[in-house]
Amino acid sequence: MKRIVLVFGLISGAILSVTMIMSAVYADQSGVHGYIIGYTSMVVAFLLVYFGIRSYRDNVAGGALSFGRGFAVGICITILACLCYVASWEFVYHKFFPDFMDKYASYAIEKTRTSGATPAQIDAKVLEMTRAKEMYKNPFFRMAETFIEAFPVGLLFTLVSAGLLRRKRSGMGGAAPIVGTSPVAR
Numbered sequence: 001m002k003r004i005v006l007v008f009g010l011i012s013g014a015i016l017s018v019t020m021i022m023s024a025v026y027a028d029q030s031g032v033h034g035y036i037i038g039y040t041s042m043v044v045a046f047l048l049v050y051f052g053i054r055s056y057r058d059n060v061a062g063g064a065l066s067f068g069r070g071f072a073v074g075i076c077i078t079i080l081a082c083l084c085y086v087a088s089w090e091f092v093y094h095k096f097f098p099d100f101m102d103k104y105a106s107y108a109i110e111k112t113r114t115s116g117a118t119p120a121q122i123d124a125k126v127l128e129m130t131r132a133k134e135m136y137k138n139p140f141f142r143m144a145e146t147f148i149e150a151f152p153v154g155l156l157f158t159l160v161s162a163g164l165l166r167r168k169r170s171g172m173g174g175a176a177p178i179v180g181t182s183p184v185a186r
Contacts, residue, residue: 001056005076008052012077013084015045016150020085024092042150045081046157049074053161064169070162078154082147089146090139101136105129 019041056073057065093100112125135141 001060001073001076004052004056004060005073005080008048008055009077009080010084012045012048012081012154015041015048016081016085017088019045020088020092024096039153042153046078046154048081049077049154049157050161050165052077053158053165057165057167062169063167065166067162067166070165071158074158074161075155078151078158082150082154085150086143086146090143093142101133105133 019037023037053065053070053074057063057070061069097103108129109122109125112122117125136145
């Protein structure tokens with residue numbers, strides 16, 4: 001299981017990391033498309049959860065897989081990929097965007113102003129962003145927040161993949177049935 005988790009988790013993490021670094025280079029041009037690119041890359045990266053679970057089922061578990069074991073493999077791949085994502089953001093943040101929260105806070109406050117908010121709502125947004133900037137200085141908070149960005153997508157892929165790929169052992173000597181053939185054809 002360790003080898004499959006490492007291979008598929010690191011490939012998934014590499015996809016997330018490369019996309020994040022490329023997004024950092026083009027951050028000023030991407031605008032709203034950055035969210036679309038980011039979450040699309042997460043979907044592509046977490047497709048490897050499916051393939052990792054399937055590889056475990058077919059190559060290690062002899063064709064049989066319980067939901068629990070599939071979930072364990074998938075969640076390990078997801079966690080490893082998310083840790084790569086966090087490490088990449090820490091690199092990008094410190095090398096390219098040390099002023100990320102200042103820019104984000106200015107954007108959020110300006111968006112609130114242009115939306116026709118009342119002065120009290122604007123003041124509340126300023127206070128909220130001031131607190132957020134202070135919390136973001138804490139590396140543990142920043143890493144946890146970054147982890148939480150990608151983890152739900154990976155968790156969803158883990159749950160769906162473990163459900164789709166589960167297969168009981170057949171009564172024929174423990175071998176899994178060959179999909180698409182009848183017992184008579186064998």
